[in-house]
Amino acid sequence: MALVLTEEQQMLRDSARGFLDEKAPVSALRKLRDTNDETGFSRDLWKEMAEMGWAGILVGEEFGGADFGFVGAGVLAEEMGRTLTASPFLSTSILAATALQKLGGDAQRQEHLPKISAGEAVFALAVDETRKHGPQKTAMKAEKYGNGFKLSGDKTFVADGQVADKIIVAARTAGAPGDAEGLTLFLIDAAAKGVARERTVMVDSRGAARLKFEGVEATGDDVLGEVDGGLAALEGVLNAGRAGLAAEMSGSAQTAFTMTMDYLKERKQFGTEIGAFQALQHRAAHLYSEIELMKSVTLKALQDLDEHYGMAGIICSLAKAKAGEVAKLASQEAVQMHGGIGMTDEFDIGFYMKRIRVAQEMFGDAAFHADRLAAMRGY
Amino acid sequence: MSDLETFRKDARAWLEENCPAEMRDGAGGEENICWGGRNWEFQSEAQKTWLNRMAEKGWTVPAWPKEYGGGSLSKEEVKVLKSEMRDMKARSPLESFGIWMLAPALLKYGTHEQKLHFMPPIARGEIRWCQGYSEPNAGSDLASLQCKCEDKDDHWLVNGQKVWTSYADESDWIFCLVRTDPKATKHNGISFLLIDMAAQGVSTKPIKLISGKSPFCETFFDDVKVPKEHASGIAAIVGDLNRGWDVAKYLLTHEREMISAGGGGLFGGRGMGEIAASEIGLEGGRLADPMLRGKIAQAEIDGWAFLLTLERMKDEAKAGQGVGANSSMLKYYGTEFNKRRFELLMDSGGSEALEWEGERTKDGKLARSWLRTKANSIEGGTSEVQLNIIAKRILQLPGA
Numbered sequence: 001m002a003l004v005l006t007e008e009q010q011m012l013r014d015s016a017r018g019f020l021d022e023k024a025p026v027s028a029l030r031k032l033r034d035t036n037d038e039t040g041f042s043r044d045l046w047k048e049m050a051e052m053g054w055a056g057i058l059v060g061e062e063f064g065g066a067d068f069g070f071v072g073a074g075v076l077a078e079e080m081g082r083t084l085t086a087s088p089f090l091s092t093s094i095l096a097a098t099a100l101q102k103l104g105g106d107a108q109r110q111e112h113l114p115k116i117s118a119g120e121a122v123f124a125l126a127v128d129e130t131r132k133h134g135p136q137k138t139a140m141k142a143e144k145y146g147n148g149f150k151l152s153g154d155k156t157f158v159a160d161g162q163v164a165d166k167i168i169v170a171a172r173t174a175g176a177p178g179d180a181e182g183l184t185l186f187l188i189d190a191a192a193k194g195v196a197r198e199r200t201v202m203v204d205s206r207g208a209a210r211l212k213f214e215g216v217e218a219t220g221d222d223v224l225g226e227v228d229g230g231l232a233a234l235e236g237v238l239n240a241g242r243a244g245l246a247a248e249m250s251g252s253a254q255t256a257f258t259m260t261m262d263y264l265k266e267r268k269q270f271g272t273e274i275g276a277f278q279a280l281q282h283r284a285a286h287l288y289s290e291i292e293l294m295k296s297v298t299l300k301a302l303q304d305l306d307e308h309y310g311m312a313g314i315i316c317s318l319a320k321a322k323a324g325e326v327a328k329l330a331s332q333e334a335v336q337m338h339g340g341i342g343m344t345d346e347f348d349i350g351f352y353m354k355r356i357r358v359a360q361e362m363f364g365d366a367a368f369h370a371d372r373l374a375a376m377r378g379y
Numbered sequence: 380m381s382d383l384e385t386f387r388k389d390a391r392a393w394l395e396e397n398c399p400a401e402m403r404d405g406a407g408g409e410e411n412i413c414w415g416g417r418n419w420e421f422q423s424e425a426q427k428t429w430l431n432r433m434a435e436k437g438w439t440v441p442a443w444p445k446e447y448g449g450g451s452l453s454k455e456e457v458k459v460l461k462s463e464m465r466d467m468k469a470r471s472p473l474e475s476f477g478i479w480m481l482a483p484a485l486l487k488y489g490t491h492e493q494k495l496h497f498m499p500p501i502a503r504g505e506i507r508w509c510q511g512y513s514e515p516n517a518g519s520d521l522a523s524l525q526c527k528c529e530d531k532d533d534h535w536l537v538n539g540q541k542v543w544t545s546y547a548d549e550s551d552w553i554f555c556l557v558r559t560d561p562k563a564t565k566h567n568g569i570s571f572l573l574i575d576m577a578a579q580g581v582s583t584k585p586i587k588l589i590s591g592k593s594p595f596c597e598t599f600f601d602d603v604k605v606p607k608e609h610a611s612g613i614a615a616i617v618g619d620l621n622r623g624w625d626v627a628k629y630l631l632t633h634e635r636e637m638i639s640a641g642g643g644g645l646f647g648g649r650g651m652g653e654i655a656a657s658e659i660g661l662e663g664g665r666l667a668d669p670m671l672r673g674k675i676a677q678a679e680i681d682g683w684a685f686l687l688t689l690e691r692m693k694d695e696a697k698a699g700q701g702v703g704a705n706s707s708m709l710k711y712y713g714t715e716f717n718k719r720r721f722e723l724l725m726d727s728g729g730s731e732a733l734e735w736e737g738e739r740t741k742d743g744k745l746a747r748s749w750l751r752t753k754a755n756s757i758e759g760g761t762s763e764v765q766l767n768i769i770a771k772r773i774l775q776l777p778g779a
């Protein structure tokens with residue numbers, strides 16, 4: 001498959017860009033932050049996105065979705081990254097939709113997917129328990145209890161966990177932390193007895209939570225996929241999230257870069273535009289090259305998820321690692337090349353730096369994915 | 380079966396029949412290249428047979444038109460042919476500056492007669508070309524070149540010096556940038572001239588590199604008479620008089636693409652991690668040197684992303700979306716990456732990689748290759764020059 005967007009995907013990109021520039025510019029995120037918005041995103045805006053088919057971009061048509069594939073989802077994530085749009089797109093439309101499409105039983109899909117497509121339900125994926133990503137480290141217990149299970153343990157860094165209606169939780173039905181086997185995914189109602197959540201105010205002003213599960217009851221019907229399905233099933237879902245985050249970071253990095261190039265052509269010091277100084281030109285040209293590499297590997301990861309979902313692990317790690325590093329570089333150079341202005345809250349560039357910091361950490365930073373790649377390649 | 384699948388089957392059958400067993404060892408590396416030319420000494424009878432059979436078939440340059448010595452294959456067919464050859468580990472039958480650089484320039488700027496005259500001998504590996512661009516005082520600032528070319532009515536008279544001319548001492552002909560109008564502005568008085576190295580007054584002096592080899596030379600022109608036509612109707616100058624800079628620049632884009640793709644040395648072969656694992660060993664399933672392991676993993680990520688970028692740029696060009704100056708980006712990134720890759724190979728080779736002579740290391744093959752890669756970011760325009768081009772052409776920064 002050619003490593004370019006199809007005409008359909010380009011059209012999606014263009015219409016998304018127009019919509020987001022108008023309805024969700026960075027000032028919208030700024031407002032959410034300044035008003036201490038409890039939800040962390042605009043529900044009206046999310047409804048509008050759902051009407052355009054974005055919420056169900058990965059959902060099959062029989063469940064009201066657009067069935068546009070991972071490249072389509074990545075196109076949207078990238079555009080949202082450009083304007084730093086706050087929405088439950090990653091948690092609900094990429095992670096939960098992938099989990100339900102790939103692992104859900106008929107009843108589960110019929111119950112939940114139409115709600116996702118309609119923008120009526122917000123989902124969150126709760127995996128990590130410690131400060132660094134590591135699904136294999138999962139300690140949360142799901143003990144046998146009657147015909148069902150009882151879940152106990154803590155989750156952290158749960159995107160949109162503060163408002164989610166449903167939470168997909170990774171818990172241990174067997175084995176010990178560190179084992180690849182014995183992991184099971186549960187679909188838990190956020191209002192269930194024993195679930196406590198604490199909204200965490202993060203550097204990027206987006207919504208996230210710490211969750212506490214104390215003897216939360218679940219039945220066999222709440223299991224997503226197989227009991228003891230293990231790491232492999234979860235990794236598929238995480239890979240989709242990683243590629244989505246890579247696309248989002250790609251959008252954020254490209255925008256920060258464009259803003260910086262504009263500034264270099266406009267700001268004058270020493271009697272000339274600062275963009276005329278070779279010290280800045282060479283760094284800008286290097287960054288341009290890195291951004292091109294990031295774009296290639298991100299698109300490839302999304303295409304591979306569409307074409308061979310089960311084998312996209314390495315390429316998704318590559319994309320997440322590369323995008324994380326390049327986007328960090330882009331945000332650092334952006335602030336530095338803007339001089340004093342780049343440090344001000346009034347100027348938008350800081351928002352990019354903050355969101356990129358969070359996105360590169362989520363579901364594994366570059367070091368995590370480099371390690372994973374080395375392990376998969378046998379060294 | 381689609382036409383392409385039929386072609387694949389036929390091509391494979393032909394290759395199986397015609398590629399000598401010794402030419403199926405997948406050997407790459409500069410020392411195994413067949414460069415051709417009048418002075419060429421074949422490594423083996425098999426190398427000679429392989430070249431001749433492929434040349435006859437038009438497959439040394441499969442994409443060129445048949446009348447110029449090629450196979451008139453479509454892009455897709457060329458891809459299939461290359462993939463079948465890779466699959467068989469068949470060596471490339473012929474590589475040369477004529478193929479990589481001169482021919483693309485001739486195809487765009489040459490006359491039909493020039494193409495008919497000069498291209499078939501390149502395709503057959505009979506004539507080997509070298510590139511006379513750089514001069515002692517014209518490196519990165521190539522357009523300041525001074526090699527003098529005067530119009531003497533029935534011939535051109537060339538006087539001057541070139542430097543860093545790769546393989547000048549083994550080549551038959553040289554494509555050369557010369558100054559035909561000393562009064563014009565820098566870029567406007569240059570012409571692209573073809574000179575027979577056997578002509579009276581041409582001499583070369585090899586220069587030894589840090590790798591211990593002397594693949595390049597100083598090239599001197601003392602009162603060299605170049606006929607205005609090398610044969611009836613075959614002009615010695617390619618393109619218009621005094622418009623050689625256009626030809627030179629176009630050719631450089633091809634050179635850059637060639638260096639970034641082929642010179643990257645990234646295709647085929649074993650990965651850095653795999654090599655390091657076999658050399659240093661594993662502990663608990665991981666490379667025994669954890670810091671090196673991290674560096675290699677990061678480099679593999681970048682290398683992979685770079686290969687995908689080469690692929691994406693090709694696909695974008697096909698879809699008519701590309702940015703021309705991206706060849707500078709690929710040249711910059713690919714060559715810097717190749718240097719980094721060889722540093723890591725030297726790291727994992729440890730003291731064994733430092734041997735310079737002797738059977739065991741094939742006379743320090745790795746160490747010499749490592750040193751050779753240092754030229755990647757200099758030849759064909761330095762990294763800094765590529766960054767300047769990106770800043771100017773793509774980012775459109777002021778004053779660049």
Ligand SMILES: Cc1cc2nc3c(=O)[nH]c(=O)nc-3n(C[C@H](O)[C@H](O)[C@H](O)COP(=O)(O)OP(=O)(O)OC[C@H]3O[C@@H](n4cnc5c(N)ncnc54)[C@H](O)[C@@H]3O)c2cc1C
Nearest residue numbers: 267268269270274277278279280336337338339340341343
């Ligand atoms: C937190 C903070 C506290 C500060 N406190 C004080 C204070 O107490 N008093 C005070 O007077 N000032 C203060 N400053 C201002 C500070 O000194 C300036 O921000 C700094 O000198 C840069 O100037 P600028 O912001 O105008 O950036 P610019 O000069 O516009 O620079 C923009 C970019 O261009 C680059 N650049 C500029 N010229 C060249 C060149 N010739 N070659 C290569 N690159 C170039 C810069 O390195 C930078 O990356 C403070 C700034 C900050 C951020």
Ligand SMILES: Cc1cc2nc3c(=O)[nH]c(=O)nc-3n(C[C@H](O)[C@H](O)[C@H](O)COP(=O)(O)OP(=O)(O)OC[C@H]3O[C@@H](n4cnc5c(N)ncnc54)[C@H](O)[C@@H]3O)c2cc1C
Nearest residue numbers: 510511512513518519543544545754757758759760761763
């Ligand atoms: C192995 C090898 C093979 C070669 N083969 C050939 C050949 O076959 N034919 C041929 O014609 N030439 C050949 N060359 C020459 C090559 O093209 C030149 O070496 C190259 O263009 C650089 O020129 P220079 O060596 O004069 O360096 P200089 O131009 O003197 O550069 C010295 C340093 O200054 C930097 N610099 C120069 N200008 C700028 C600027 N504007 N901004 C920032 N930095 C700058 C350069 O990047 C470099 O780091 C070959 C070179 C090598 C190493």
